[in-house]
Amino acid sequence: MFFPLGLLVLWLILPSCATVDYVPPGQGTSAEQQSALAKSLEENMKEILFDPAGKAVDLHVHVLGGFQNSLGLERYVKSLFREWVVGKGGEVGPGEFRMDVFLPVLGTTATRRDLSYQNIPLYYSERFQTTARLIVVVRDAEGTMVCLWQGKQSGADLTDIYLMRIFGPFDVPLPGR
Amino acid sequence: MNRKFFRFGKWTLLIGLIFFLTAACATKRYWGPTMGRSADSQFTPADALEKALKSASFEKYRGKKIWIEVYSLTERTGEESPEERFLRSWIGEKFVAQGARVATSRDQADISLEVKARVFGVHQTRRDFIPLFYAESTHGIVDLHLTYYEKESGKILHTEDLKGEARYLEYYILYMIGPFKSIK
Numbered sequence: 001m002f003f004p005l006g007l008l009v010l011w012l013i014l015p016s017c018a019t020v021d022y023v024p025p026g027q028g029t030s031a032e033q034q035s036a037l038a039k040s041l042e043e044n045m046k047e048i049l050f051d052p053a054g055k056a057v058d059l060h061v062h063v064l065g066g067f068q069n070s071l072g073l074e075r076y077v078k079s080l081f082r083e084w085v086v087g088k089g090g091e092v093g094p095g096e097f098r099m100d101v102f103l104p105v106l107g108t109t110a111t112r113r114d115l116s117y118q119n120i121p122l123y124y125s126e127r128f129q130t131t132a133r134l135i136v137v138v139r140d141a142e143g144t145m146v147c148l149w150q151g152k153q154s155g156a157d158l159t160d161i162y163l164m165r166i167f168g169p170f171d172v173p174l175p176g177r
Numbered sequence: 178m179n180r181k182f183f184r185f186g187k188w189t190l191l192i193g194l195i196f197f198l199t200a201a202c203a204t205k206r207y208w209g210p211t212m213g214r215s216a217d218s219q220f221t222p223a224d225a226l227e228k229a230l231k232s233a234s235f236e237k238y239r240g241k242k243i244w245i246e247v248y249s250l251t252e253r254t255g256e257e258s259p260e261e262r263f264l265r266s267w268i269g270e271k272f273v274a275q276g277a278r279v280a281t282s283r284d285q286a287d288i289s290l291e292v293k294a295r296v297f298g299v300h301q302t303r304r305d306f307i308p309l310f311y312a313e314s315t316h317g318i319v320d321l322h323l324t325y326y327e328k329e330s331g332k333i334l335h336t337e338d339l340k341g342e343a344r345y346l347e348y349y350i351l352y353m354i355g356p357f358k359s360i361k
Binding site: 018019020027028029030031032033034035037038039069071072073075076079080082083086087091092093166169 | 214215218222246248249250251252253254255256257258260261291293294295296297298299300301302303304305306316317318320324326331332333336
């Protein structure tokens with residue numbers, strides 16, 4: 001009794017299919033992509049060596065990426081750094097120090113994996129990896145470099161895993177996450 | 178004889194109906210950009226935003242003038258994205274409803290509020306369980322980080338994180354019957 005029932009369940013599961021859909025512009029920028037980029041930026045900022053406590057810092061941000069144009073990303077990064085400087089006891093505005101924040105890389109890579117054996121779908125995953133490279137240059141009023149900090153090229157990693165292409169998504173931790 | 182024929186006819190009809198129905202195919206279609214952003218992709222983050230703002234209390238800013246700036250990683254053609262404009266206006270209304278005022282310029286404000294929208298968007302998954310079941314789920318996610326600055330001193334008054342999620346599931350049975358809808 002169990003054997004034919006099991007076969008029937010297997011027969012029903014085999015042609016199943018779950019797919020993560022990305023359909024811009026009908027969907028807007030995907031929530032996962034935004035989340036991965038935001039996390040990646042925040043993680044990078046934790047390691048900056050410059051201490052802005054008690055200093056007035058004139059903040060300038062230069063980015064290369066951004067969707068369609070770079071203005072949104074520039075504003076976002078500037079707001080992050082403003083909070084960071086003020087939170088550490090400094091202030092943002094014209095003053096004794098000028099901080100230039102360069103973000104030459106901030107982007108995502110999506111990888112889809114399908115594992116099937118003789119057309120039997122066993123495993124399907126969508127992995128979203130972000131790459132961020134952050135460089136901070138601080139100069140004093142005379143233009144002398146006080147600090148040059150370059151973050152490790154790192155990023156956030158989000159993965160949705162489906163088994164038999166129907167059960168899931170499972171959020172499985174990956175090495176280096 | 179008649180009964181046998183009737184039973185045979187019944188089974189034939191049933192099998193014929195199943196064959197007929199299993200050949201059915203319902204699929205949600207999005208034709209960007211002419212169709213604009215899909216309704217599912219609009220109302221799920223809007224619902225998630227409502228949930229996120231439920232836990233927020235702006236009472237302590239009653240009588241104060243607030244200047245609101247919103248920053249996000251969403252797509253745009255100009256300086257401000259549609260999501261940022263919407264969030265700024267919506268949060269402004271929440272402040273006004275709780276007795277604060279929205280300043281018309283940064284200089285007039287007592288408090289400067291910076292809202293970083295880490296996430297304001299959707300995550301969509303399609304599931305096919307051929308030939309029985311087909312579903313499209315839209316998961317609206319909002320993750321906001323609010324930083325309140327005192328205008329005079331530029332110091333941070335306080336920060337808070339607001340998060341909300343809304344799920345919309347639409348499914349079809351036998352690829353033909355439906356959609357059955359569920360909102361959480």
